[in-house]
Amino acid sequence: MNFSVERSLIERARGDREALNDLIERIWPEVYRVCIGIVRDRMAAEDAAQEACASIARGIPSLHEAGAFYGWMYRIAGRCAVDAEKTRCRNVHQPERDVPIVDDTAASIDLHAAILKLPLAPRAAVVLTYFAGLRSSEVAAALHVPSPTVRFHLMLARRRLRELLSAGLTGTQEACERA
Amino acid sequence: MLNDDILGSNVRAALTSQPAPPADLQAIMQREPRTAQTSPMRRRLGALAAAAVLAVVVLPLVHPQALLAAVSSDVRIVLRALHLPAGPPVSTAVLSRIRTGTHATTVAEASREVPFKLVPPAGLPAGARQSTMYLMHPGTWSAKTHQWSVGAPLVLWKFTRSNGTTFRLQAAKYDPHGRYFAYMWQTVEDAHGNVVTVKGHPELIRHEAFFWRNGDQVMSAFTGDGIKREEIAAIRRAMSGTAIPTVRTKGPQGGRRLMLVKP
Numbered sequence: 001m002n003f004s005v006e007r008s009l010i011e012r013a014r015g016d017r018e019a020l021n022d023l024i025e026r027i028w029p030e031v032y033r034v035c036i037g038i039v040r041d042r043m044a045a046e047d048a049a050q051e052a053c054a055s056i057a058r059g060i061p062s063l064h065e066a067g068a069f070y071g072w073m074y075r076i077a078g079r080c081a082v083d084a085e086k087t088r089c090r091n092v093h094q095p096e097r098d099v100p101i102v103d104d105t106a107a108s109i110d111l112h113a114a115i116l117k118l119p120l121a122p123r124a125a126v127v128l129t130y131f132a133g134l135r136s137s138e139v140a141a142a143l144h145v146p147s148p149t150v151r152f153h154l155m156l157a158r159r160r161l162r163e164l165l166s167a168g169l170t171g172t173q174e175a176c177e178r179a
Numbered sequence: 180m181l182n183d184d185i186l187g188s189n190v191r192a193a194l195t196s197q198p199a200p201p202a203d204l205q206a207i208m209q210r211e212p213r214t215a216q217t218s219p220m221r222r223r224l225g226a227l228a229a230a231a232v233l234a235v236v237v238l239p240l241v242h243p244q245a246l247l248a249a250v251s252s253d254v255r256i257v258l259r260a261l262h263l264p265a266g267p268p269v270s271t272a273v274l275s276r277i278r279t280g281t282h283a284t285t286v287a288e289a290s291r292e293v294p295f296k297l298v299p300p301a302g303l304p305a306g307a308r309q310s311t312m313y314l315m316h317p318g319t320w321s322a323k324t325h326q327w328s329v330g331a332p333l334v335l336w337k338f339t340r341s342n343g344t345t346f347r348l349q350a351a352k353y354d355p356h357g358r359y360f361a362y363m364w365q366t367v368e369d370a371h372g373n374v375v376t377v378k379g380h381p382e383l384i385r386h387e388a389f390f391w392r393n394g395d396q397v398m399s400a401f402t403g404d405g406i407k408r409e410e411i412a413a414i415r416r417a418m419s420g421t422a423i424p425t426v427r428t429k430g431p432q433g434g435r436r437l438m439l440v441k442p
Contacts, residue, residue: 046200
């Protein structure tokens with residue numbers, strides 16, 4: 001887990017509005033990045049990230065163990081992102097345009113673009129596992145699927161990423177999956 | 180070989196390099212009900228959001244390819260009741276941009292920002308005084324691309340009469356391909372801000388709509404408690420505006436109760 005905030009801030013955020021605002025500002029980039037890894041539209045990703053942060057703000061008073069915060073935060077972010085992507089796909093009845101990606105490094109562009117080309121479930125599993133560092137049981141809880149299904153999605157994702165990266169991402173963008 | 184270690188470090192690097200927009204705390208807290216009930220800022224933003232909603236309703240333009248719809252669930256209720264496409268709920272990101280783009284303005288300042296030649300209202304009813312003037316950006320739903328976006332800026336004036344009633348005028352860029360509807364429909368809210376329904380259908384108030392042109396500006400006004408049809412006509416004449424014909428739409432069907440506001 002590379003991302004962290006002070007434990008005291010998490011504890012204060014349960015009852016202190018100022019601390020909660022600080023906490024939301026601190027976690028926002030991390031939550032947004034989970035969403036941008038899963039949602040194929042920047043505006044929808046921002047929307048999902050806002051929804052996730054609002055859920056975190058609502059739920060933090062009932063979070064008894066500050067140490068459980070990160071897994072809880074990533075699970076909420078992942079769930080909000082998946083829901084947002086499903087909603088977006090229901091409303092877009094045509095193949096998506098490529099997601100505009102602004103980035104500094106070609107390698108990052110390739111990998112992020114490749115992740116976005118994965119179907120939704122493997123994409124969410126990859127982001128929550130490799131970006132958020134969640135265990136497969138935690139990813140399973142976030143995605144409402146059994147753990148073996150998560151491991152299966154990860155296997156498919158690794159295989160597909162290998163193909164995409166070796167093919168230089170020349171394939172066509174996949175249309176939204178029906179959730 | 181793409182193993183877990185390589186994936187772990189590279190996925191994190193790839194996503195961490197994605198630039199994150201600044202956190203919009205107001206938009207986030209607006210989704211969080213506890214703050215919504217207590218924060219004065221929330222109430223102020225709520226008022227602005229309501230103004231933005233009004234701005235969009237006040238300009239019910241339908242383009243061949245893009246429907247200028249609504250920015251709130253209330254307006255979507257109205258559109259559905261009228262059998263008009265309402266689109267999905269507006270993206271909160273767009274909504275927050277609409278909110279941040281809405282601000283009090285002056286004629287001189289607004290003239291520099293709007294994409295049309297601004298002609299301020301004239302010939303106002305006796306005793307009417309300007310209480311607010313906003314520059315705002317409406318939410319636009321494109322039926323072609325299925326995307327919400329932020330529309331071109333428009334100007335909204337709110338006037339208060341000596342008896343305490345209010346009315347609004349709105350100036351926007353004239354669209355020769357637009358359709359201007361004869362009525363504006365509004366939901367009714369109870370004391371808690373919930374939409375009033377009758378037998379499961381929203382109760383709607385109907386207002387007559389009037390539009391007139393001055394160059395590339397279209398001014399719109401609606402009848403209501405604060406202004407009558409004759410007074411709107413007097414404003415149009417004083418501005419030397421050209422009346423724009425309106426399109427009559429079907430009213431709500433099947434047992435929906437209407438409260439008609441007499442002009």
